[in-house]
Amino acid sequence: MEYVVEMQKIRKEFPGVIACDDITLQLKKGEIHALLGENGAGKSTLMSVLFGLYQPDSGVILLRGKKVHIANPNIANDLGIGMVHQHFKLVHNFTVTENIILGFETTKGLVVDVRSAANRIQQLSEQYKLNVNPHAKISEISVGMQQRVEIIKMLYRNADILIFDEPTAVLTPQEVKELMKIMKDLIAEGKSIILITHKLKEIKAIADRCTVIRRGKLIDTVSVAATSQERLAEMMVGRKVSFKTEKEKRAPGETILSLEKLSVRNHQGVLGLKNFSLEVRRGEIVGIAGVDGNGQEELVETLIGLKKAETGAIFFKDLNITNLSIRDRIKEGMAHIPEDRHKHGLILDYTIEENLILLIYYQEPFSKNGLLDWDRIHQHAEKVVGEFDVRAGQGIAASARSLSGGNQQKAIVGREIDRDPDLLIAVQPTRGLDVGAIEYIHKRLVEQRNKGKAVLLVSLELDEILDISDRIACINNGELIGIVNADETNENEIGLMMAGVKRGVTLEPKD
Amino acid sequence: MLSIILVIFPYAIAYTIPLLITALGGLHSERSGVVNIGLEGLMVIGMFTGALVISQLEMSFPGTAIWIGLLAAFIAGAVFSLLHAFACITLNANQVISGIAINMIAGALTTYLARNITGSGNIQIVHGLGRQNIPVLSDIPILGKLFFTMSYPTTWVVVGILIISWFILYRRPFGLRLRACGEHPHAADSAGINVYLMRYIAVMISGAFAGLGGAIVIVTYSGEFNGTAAGLGFLALAALIFGQWKPLGILGATLFFGFASTVANVSQVIPALAVIPGIILKTFPYIFTLIALVIFSKSTQAPRALGEPYDKGKR
């Protein structure tokens, strides 16, 4: 009975879905146990049950062999369970110490005893080599550092069962390595870790065992060392997946987009993009590889016209569009699949047909003299929905909100591609989608390229970039580190460039 | 000039104090994440309760009746604010609409009840609160004259509440938790804090303070309930924003607004003050608040989760 946690046949239903269907998970003391599954497979729900955020409909949880009832996160805390959430739970204008002691304060006399808490945090920080300053404000420290604050928060509460929810999504490759080291140190001190992830490489790198779930069902728990990456992927998706998109070789055509020494300020007012130059040609997909927050947002926002360039120029089809409005750029033939489809892509309270005319409602035939022509709008929507396989219960009159993530993304892709744009800027186009939808989107992007259009793909998923790009531009700290041909490079090289290490020779694109 | 200041100072303080206590109430509510534009209505509740209790008791218990009335207003405000808390916290209703409903219900309901009681809709109290010199301190030159001469005891009660509020908000665990609820309720929740309970308490504090503020108006300078707080609650809201959701900022803002209004009110009596047109004095708290909003638009100190209903399920 060496399990510290045993979740037995946990079942949790939500209206319309079974999020967890009798899932069993056993965590050994001192192991790193990966929980693997696609988006929406039920990983988060399962862990929320363990952390007391949800109550299971059936099933039992044993902790160190004893049956427990975890009614809320407080009880989880008392039982020694801690969780680092994907979205950090930190108050931005509190200090590190204040965040850590929140809800757990001790007082000295009448006031909160900040000093002895800070001392203890300092001590924990040194013990685990976390290098956290207890007196810094959260808003003034890096994302990687914030994650360490979350880790100390668990340690401060004496947790020994630690749950990490997709911890590497926000980190640089360097920080990922450091995190892995920290996790190993934690294990060495006798803690046990559950690592929620969908990244196979991380599992191979650090986990001892892995539990795979798919659509709410337990597939298997396997030893990581004895299982190949391909096999893990197959278990996760439910069929053989190659993660390779079919793509014929093509010679690129004329340059369609050219960025010349572009510099852009970010929200904090400092340069987020520095002297960035890039060319994109007809018939090619150029991937922008980089860790989140290294200038991609500034690059995209400036390209589509949401942000003004500080210096430099953008040429599109030989036209200087640096100061053109968003609408004029769209008219010129730019299309954009935004990173956050709910925030920037769709108007969720509008119907599908209303969303499909979002860029063209003011043009004939959809309107004349400022009056909308609903017949034409219906026809247009039926056509796009048919061509792009957007599935909605109530057809084009359904609100965009009612669609699944995959169908929402298809609607956006349809809206953008239907206008036959010369350049498609796709930002994280497959984020949060299941493998089927991912494959569909990739196929469409390659199809654009084959039709002689240009595609600029901005993604945080290195695999995606390597899979479908023709050329890859690496960005670090707002600077272009280098451009390489996709078939002449590998993950290691790109990883180094993403970390800011320049390559000896920058390859010029071959004509 | 000094003599004019000495003359208007007690009036300005008298006008400032109800604003200050009401804005402090708003501070608690908004720091916990709940917008409270119902302060105006909560003041009306306090005015009504205060005037009613005092008018009923002052014959039998002269002196203590006023303090019983203030306490009753304090409690009535807290109880009435439960309507707002229930709508905003339990039902996730739009906090602005709920606040407007509070204002409207308070004004209409109290007038309705007052009419049933007195027939006219007004409730008068015979004796207000007396002014007193503070022994020893009032003998300090100038400062003694300004602050410690002819002051209402309620002024010192409110100043005491201000100090206690500051201490609790910034030095006690309760304050840390309350502020966390207004900035990042999910963080508070995951730290084991009951966000709903904290917000309920905060809204009730705002109701209690605003109720007290309304009753202080009755026992100091007004003496009569007539169904409205004449925009004082909204002025307190402006002070809360102008003071950037901080106790000392609010103290400064309310003093500022209190003086402006007093100068406008007495300018007909004191010719030296008539040089500044009343319209400017009366509108400037609002204009300044707008300007402050523009200036602070990039660096606002407003609680981040202000106005957002807390939904436990969403993460």
Place this chain on the structure above:
Amino acid sequence: MNLKINNEYVLALVAVVLGLLAGGILMLVAKNNPIEGFIYLFRGGLMSLERIGNTLATATPLIFTGLSVAFAFRTGLFNIGAAGQMLIGGLCAIAIGLTFAWPKPLLLTVMLVAAMIGGGLWASLSGWLKAKFNVHEVVSTIMMNWIAYWTVYYVVPRYFKGDFMETESRRIPYEASLKVPWLTDLFNGSYINLGIFLAIIFVIIIAFILNRTTLGYELKAVGFNRHAAETAGINVNRSVILAMTIAGALAGLGGATFYVGYASNMQIGVLPSHGFDGIAVALLGANSPGGVLGAAVFFGLLHTGKGFMNAMTNIPPEIADTIIATIIYFSATSILIQRYWEKLKKKLGGAK
């Protein structure tokens, strides 16, 4: 879509019933017979042509403020400044009506246009502050309400002082009034005036703008999701300012119909209750122009009937305001009360 609208109207009806119920309880508390009270309340608004005319006249400014709030809501803005915009619109109309001696059709046209411009510009400042500095319109319109209040407070006695009273303006001449003899006679001397026709015309115009035009499409898009609208190339700042200006113009017109239609002069020291009542009207009317019309007439009925009820019983007239206020509270919470109720039902069902 149909289902949703039906649902909204059912909820509105529930809010009205709950509001009336609360009113009934209050009548009981004051030891009156609620059934008798309600009979007099409704008879007071409907029992004669004159009273029906008064109901419509009372409803007229409410239609405008309700439209103003509803239009702003549909475009993602919360206009709680209708009262101030009304004051400024009314002040502009009164100022022109008292200054120029033109023939009635010309004078009225200019007055109405001035009221629209006045209210529109007043509100556009809040729109501009929102677009340019991200100042929340709820706060700025509250401030603008009180700035308008004090502006009227000082401007009216200074320039348009009444003959007897310091606290109100002179009465406007016949030429400057929206009242016309044929209409007044038709309704046996009621307050009804041309404003009601104007209101109905604007109900139709606003419905048309919202549902049929690219302008409406654009403004609603910005209202639902300003980021997506901006990314799609819509000029968001322009939309916000424009939407706020239109909302203000509607409230300004409402001010004209009140001060030079229903009334004949302007009192100072009063922030008109129509601003907040307009929020109730918009909520009850599910933010649709047709719904606003219905809700405003209903509230007009309550306001008109309350005097009669007060005369016939001992129930104070404020009962009408209490009912309206309660309706707001219940419309703010009704959808959620319903959700809560369903949850409760499920819990009880699950327990068995």
